[in-house]
Amino acid sequence: xxxxxxxxxxxxxxxxxxxxxxxxxxxxxxxxxxxxxxxxxxxxxxxxxxxxxxxxxxxxxxxxxxxxxxxxxxxxxxxxxxxxxxxxxxxxxxxxxxxxxxxxxxxxxxxxxxxxxxxxxxxxxxxxxxxxxxxxxxxxxxxxxxxxxxxxxxxxxxxxxxxxxxxxxxxxxxxxxxxxxxxxxxxxxxxxxxxxxxxxxxxxxxxxxxxxxxxxxxxxxxxxxxxxxxxxxxxxxxxxxxxxxxxx
Amino acid sequence: xxxxxxxxxxxxxxxxxxxxxxxxxxxxxxxxxxxxxxxxxxxxxxxxxxxxxxxxxxxxxxxxxxxxxxx
Numbered sequence: 001x002x003x004x005x006x007x008x009x010x011x012x013x014x015x016x017x018x019x020x021x022x023x024x025x026x027x028x029x030x031x032x033x034x035x036x037x038x039x040x041x042x043x044x045x046x047x048x049x050x051x052x053x054x055x056x057x058x059x060x061x062x063x064x065x066x067x068x069x070x071x072x073x074x075x076x077x078x079x080x081x082x083x084x085x086x087x088x089x090x091x092x093x094x095x096x097x098x099x100x101x102x103x104x105x106x107x108x109x110x111x112x113x114x115x116x117x118x119x120x121x122x123x124x125x126x127x128x129x130x131x132x133x134x135x136x137x138x139x140x141x142x143x144x145x146x147x148x149x150x151x152x153x154x155x156x157x158x159x160x161x162x163x164x165x166x167x168x169x170x171x172x173x174x175x176x177x178x179x180x181x182x183x184x185x186x187x188x189x190x191x192x193x194x195x196x197x198x199x200x201x202x203x204x205x206x207x208x209x210x211x212x213x214x215x216x217x218x219x220x221x222x223x224x225x226x227x228x229x230x231x232x233x234x235x236x237x238x239x240x241x242x243x244x245x246x247x248x
Numbered sequence: 249x250x251x252x253x254x255x256x257x258x259x260x261x262x263x264x265x266x267x268x269x270x271x272x273x274x275x276x277x278x279x280x281x282x283x284x285x286x287x288x289x290x291x292x293x294x295x296x297x298x299x300x301x302x303x304x305x306x307x308x309x310x311x312x313x314x315x316x317x318x319x
Contacts (some may be wrong), residue, residue: 027267044263054253054255055250055253055256055259056255058262059259062266063262064265066266101272102277104270105273108269109265109266112265112269113265114260119258120254127249133274218272223273223274225279226277226281229281230277230284233281233284233285233287233288234284236288237287240292240295244291244294
């Protein structure tokens with residue numbers, strides 16, 4: 001266990017991170033493409049209509065993975081922000097920064113596909129339902145977080161302030177996840193994926209959904225690695241320019 | 249193509265939205281990565297490769313695995 005924790009901390013060294021991520025990125029990208037094409041293709045072409053929801057059940061293969069990733073990416077960003085504030089590892093701050101646009105994209109997909117699913121099923125594309133509203137606020141936190149990074153020139157000051165903002169916003173990530181449990185009202189149903197067979201989606205939908213979830217996760221991981229590598233290179237370029245007196 | 253019935257527009261629009269948004273993020277990320285790499289290579293070629301002092305091997309955890317300095 002101690003060895004695993006130690007190897008995790010080794011990613012905090014940018015040079016080591018660049019080496020390891022460079023080797024992993026092609027594999028993660030390839031697996032992401034396979035899982036996404038497999039999961040979405042299986043779900044779209046290979047599953048039947050639901051007896052109540054008809055063909056709209058196929059929206060589950062994009063909506064649920066996107067929504068799940070939207071929440072979990074923010075939780076990951078909060079963890080990275082905490083590591084930055086406590087340990088001052090630059091890669092953790094850059095990981096949170098790199099993840100934010102991907103998380104915002106996942107949240108946008110969840111909101112749009114949710115509206116497209118809600119219109120025929122609920123008769124409304126939007127309602128001020130606890131889960132929908134908390135997701136909208138989560139979207140605002142993603143956008144605000146990226147905007148704050150862009151607004152501050154000093155990288156360490158930007159990392160400090162965005163970390164605090166991220167931790168504040170993590171409340172809404174938790175609320176988004178558990179809104180349907182906290183408030184037993186609103187249009188949105190409970191979790192689609194559950195360990196309880198009574199409430200879990202039927203097996204015929206569950207298998208492609210899990211594959212699609214894996215695809216979304218692997219895509220996030222590939223984009224995260226790529227974007228962290230970009231941020232590290234931009235930091236190095238900035239350092240060279242500063243050392244050469246060219247300005248940041 | 250499966251028969252999506254009366255809900256075809258909603259289902260197809262959902263998949264299209266996901267493809268467009270994810271495609272945009274992927275394209276933006278790749279473009280930014282290529283530009284950053286090109287810019288760094290250009291600067292390194294002009295000013296020489298800036299290297300940090302060699303770090304000791306991280307044998308015992310984060311305290312002995314200092315980061316490469318960043319500005």
